[in-house]
């Protein structure tokens with residue numbers, strides 16, 4: 089007899105599972121239930137409807153039940169909510185939301201891809217008001233668009249500075265709104281380390297967004313929001329983007345085991361504790377490939393891969409689920425920001441012995457008109473050099489660099505491998521030694537103790553304690569702007585001025601981006617100076633690191649003026 093497969097949830101994980109099941113089993117009966125009005129819509133492009141980069145909301149819907157039936161012989165039942173699972177009887181109870189009628193459907197195998205729910209803290213006064221929105225499906229963005237247009241609203245607050253929040257902010261700014269972005273922690277985009285986030289803070293601020301960090305939402309009124317600091321901000325519409333949590337109620341009520349992170353617990357082949365029930369996507373708990381800890385990773389790529397694997401497993405194929413590393417990317421105005429693997433915060437949390445490279449190379453040959461700098465951070469294990477993670481922010485192809493590192497991590501690569509990696513090169517695309525190769529070279533210098541560094545966040549402390557800081561840029565650059573108290577000994581002069589460099593105390597070197605100071609550090613090391621440190625990120629890094637906090641915390645800058653070029 090033909091197999092009967094039921095899939096709950098009709099978007100990224102659900103639709104991918106159903107399609108793969110069909111490709112593996114032409115005779116099966118496949119029914120996909122979706123409680124919303126659309127299957128297979130592009131969640132990822134939802135914010136792009138707010139600025140009409142996607143012109144019509146219908147364009148967000150990629151497939152419909154008729155196409156599913158015609159092309160895949162899959163019955164996609166929209167507005168049909170699965171309200172109960174009976175694992176013993178192997179049936180589900182479905183509510184047709186159009187007629188309100190309930191009916192039962194039996195299964196041989198059931199796949200849950202119910203996704204995640206937007207977190208809506210009920211402790212926030214006014215959270216259920218009509219001017220409060222989320223961005224989860226097509227209906228949500230249509231509602232926001234209508235509300236803003238019909239009420240001619242100018243002032244909008246976005247709560248939460250993860251990638252959905254940031255995408256909404258940019259789309260709203262494109263349409264000329266006054267946007268406040270509120271974030272409870274001290275930085276936007278949690279996958280990035282703080283010094284990298286500071287680059288994004290400046291970019292967000294430069295683009296006119298009212299960015300508020302380290303404050304949280306207490307109450308929403310018709311025309312303003314009230315924050316825990318007591319601050320009040322004008323906002324007539326509020327978009328909540330404070331995160332998502334696995335939508336597990338259906339699974340839980342059926343006795344499906346939930347993991348400690350709050351997602352459905354699945355095995356190697358995405359099977360739950362019931363042998364005929366599988367789960368994929370945002371609703372499950374996954375294992376981190378590097379730390380082996382359980383985690384959640386609500387992203388489209390993993391959901392689609394898990395969907396294929398579950399369908400394969402259902403059809404008797406062996407599945408190799410080796411866990412996730414977490415790669416993601418976001419556009420923040422003129423910058424692209426991507427990350428993969430672990431960041432420094434993770435390394436500290438999991439007590440890993442690690443080190444890092446933070447540098448700011450050019451993304452293309454400097455003679456190319458569209459070259460620009462890229463802020464790049466690589467994390468690696470000490471002393472093995474195993475690659476743990478990376479973050480990149482720049483105007484150019486950060487995705488290319490981070491994808492290379494993601495590949496290296498997946499293949500268990502080391503900085504030695506990264507150094508040797510042969511990547512394509514011509515001036516319009518990169519540099520002969522690509523950014524990732526160069527990052528590996530710096531990492532090896534650190535591993536072989538050829539080079540000592542201090543992080544950019546320590547520079548203020550150094551300045552305030554009167555540390556001996558040497559700026560090796562040329563005189564003209566120094567006179568334009570420099571770190572307060574730094575002594576200027578240009579690369580072109582340092583060999584004649586060695587007597588000015590003390591041997592009895594630490595000396596902290598920097599230039600613009602770290603390359604020239606590295607040369608001086610290497611030379612001094614060979615000339616018997618063994619207490620020399622390079623300031624990671626150099627003057628550019630210091631400028632970006634300090635700028636936003638100086639501006640918002642009203643503190644005395646440690647530079648005579650900032651340098652962002």
Ligand SMILES: Cc1cc2nc3c(=O)[nH]c(=O)nc-3n(C[C@H](O)[C@H](O)[C@H](O)COP(=O)(O)OP(=O)(O)OC[C@H]3O[C@@H](n4cnc5c(N)ncnc54)[C@H](O)[C@@H]3O)c2cc1C
Nearest residue numbers: 097099100101122123131132170202203369370386387388
């Ligand atoms: C605005 C936005 C932007 C995003 N951008 C990116 C991006 O750029 N890159 C990226 O990797 N990821 C992005 N994501 C995340 C990505 O969309 C999700 O990780 C992915 O869609 C998860 O797939 P899923 O199948 O688990 O859940 P979903 O795609 O959310 O699908 C779950 C579906 O199940 C339905 N459902 C739930 N319960 C029931 C029930 N009982 N009966 C019937 N139906 C039910 C829901 O209505 C929902 O439609 C974005 C998400 C959003 C919201």
